[in-house]
Amino acid sequence: MSIPTIAASSNDTLAASLDQAINNKTKPLGSLGVLESLAKQIGLIQQTTKIALHNPAIMVFAGDHGVVAEGISAYPQDVTWQMVENFLAKGAAINVFAQQNNCALHIIDAGVNHHFGPRDGLIDRKLANGTQNFSRQAAMSRQTCEAALASGMALVADLDANVLGFGEMGIGNTTAAAALMHKLTGIAVADCVGAGTGLTSDGIRHKQDVIEAAVALHSTAIEPLDVLATFGGLEIAMMAGAMLKAAERRMVLLIDGFIVTSALLVAARLQPAILGYCVFSHCSDESGHQRMLANLNARPLLQLGLRLGEGTGCALALPLLHASVNFLNQMATFESAQVSEKAE
Ligand SMILES: Cc1cc2ncn([C@H]3O[C@H](COP(=O)(O)O)[C@@H](O)[C@H]3O)c2cc1C
Numbered sequence: 460m461s462i463p464t465i466a467a468s469s470n471d472t473l474a475a476s477l478d479q480a481i482n483n484k485t486k487p488l489g490s491l492g493v494l495e496s497l498a499k500q501i502g503l504i505q506q507t508t509k510i511a512l513h514n515p516a517i518m519v520f521a522g523d524h525g526v527v528a529e530g531i532s533a534y535p536q537d538v539t540w541q542m543v544e545n546f547l548a549k550g551a552a553i554n555v556f557a558q559q560n561n562c563a564l565h566i567i568d569a570g571v572n573h574h575f576g577p578r579d580g581l582i583d584r585k586l587a588n589g590t591q592n593f594s595r596q597a598a599m600s601r602q603t604c605e606a607a608l609a610s611g612m613a614l615v616a617d618l619d620a621n622v623l624g625f626g627e628m629g630i631g632n633t634t635a636a637a638a639l640m641h642k643l644t645g646i647a648v649a650d651c652v653g654a655g656t657g658l659t660s661d662g663i664r665h666k667q668d669v670i671e672a673a674v675a676l677h678s679t680a681i682e683p684l685d686v687l688a689t690f691g692g693l694e695i696a697m698m699a700g701a702m703l704k705a706a707e708r709r710m711v712l713l714i715d716g717f718i719v720t721s722a723l724l725v726a727a728r729l730q731p732a733i734l735g736y737c738v739f740s741h742c743s744d745e746s747g748h749q750r751m752l753a754n755l756n757a758r759p760l761l762q763l764g765l766r767l768g769e770g771t772g773c774a775l776a777l778p779l780l781h782a783s784v785n786f787l788n789q790m791a792t793f794e795s796a797q798v799s800e801k802a803e
């Protein structure tokens with residue numbers, strides 16, 4: 460497995476042309492705020508002032524976590540496969556929001572602890588029936604971790620889209636994500652853990668204890684891919700691979716909540732330039748997400764109190780991407796509309 464090389468998205472000449480195109484629109488300078496930065500970022504990613512969104516899609520990666528044996532989630536592990544069934548039946552929140560925004564949805568079994576059999580609409584990339592319990596041993600071998608990354612890359616290699624959102628489903632994965640966050644940022648475990656699907660304060664303390672004990676057990680895991688193999692999930696690793704390939708292909712990457720951002724933390728440690736390709740759809744109510752975003756210097760578009768995952772933030776932010784592209788392509792300029800420019 461080789462990690463894609465991601466080119467910096469910056470380009471001074473193009474940045475100046477984009478600033479000029481944005482500033483020539485019939486509006487006070489800077490008045491479209493974040494939409495202006497977004498239009499410029501999309502231009503730099505696509506290397507043009509004629510930006511366009513082509514076939515926006517969201518990939519939802521599902522996988523189970525052995526660490527659920529430690530009682531770290533408010534819901535039972537079976538919810539993972541049951542929600543995959545729900546995605547296939549189009550009954551989940553992500554189905555509703557993706558459809559509302561004309562966004563294709565791809566559901567991937569990265570490692571759910573359930574035998575689905577061949578199913579329409581389910582992309583079978585199962586590497587195992589979930590990870591091992593990282594309280595006792597590494598979640599997966601380095602070899603399985605690399606296979607998950609490679610599988611994620613392959614999923615994106617031929618995708619006919621230039622905007623890709625990332626979502627996940629996996630009971631217990633806020634515990635894996637918090638452990639990754641702690642190991643990759645150095646932020647104290649207490650500031651990485653949160654309620655996930657709805658733990659009580661006692662439950663959160665127990666989750667913190669479980670992570671701290673596991674961190675002590677696996678003190679030799681330092682390098683990003685070792686950290687990913689030790690604490691991650693199959694869905695998180697596959698997502699990280701998909702993100703790296705999507706950035707290599709100069710797609711716009713739409714980042715969802717706490718778990719998706721933890722996969723990006725891994726990818727960004729491997730290829731820091733990936734961050735130039737990322738649009739952070741929202742700040743989750745999972746308590747560590749704000750700190751995780753701050754660590755990446757990321758500015759989220761929305762703050763809606765979401766704490767769901769599945770890629771829901773990506774689907775909800777998509778209309779803002781359309782607005783950015785449309786204002787740059789469709790608004791009149793001061794010259795074309797014969798509107799007077801700012802007084803000197
Ligand atoms: C019905 C249901 C639907 C979900 N959709 C996403 N998640 C979210 O919750 C899980 C992580 O939380 P924890 O680490 O506390 O288990 C992930 O599956 C995430 O996608 C769901 C959780 C539930 C219960």
Ligand SMILES: O=C(O)c1cccnc1
Nearest residue numbers: 716717743745766767768
């Ligand atoms: O931020 C998220 O993506 C999230 C938070 C809680 C539970 N599941 C997902």
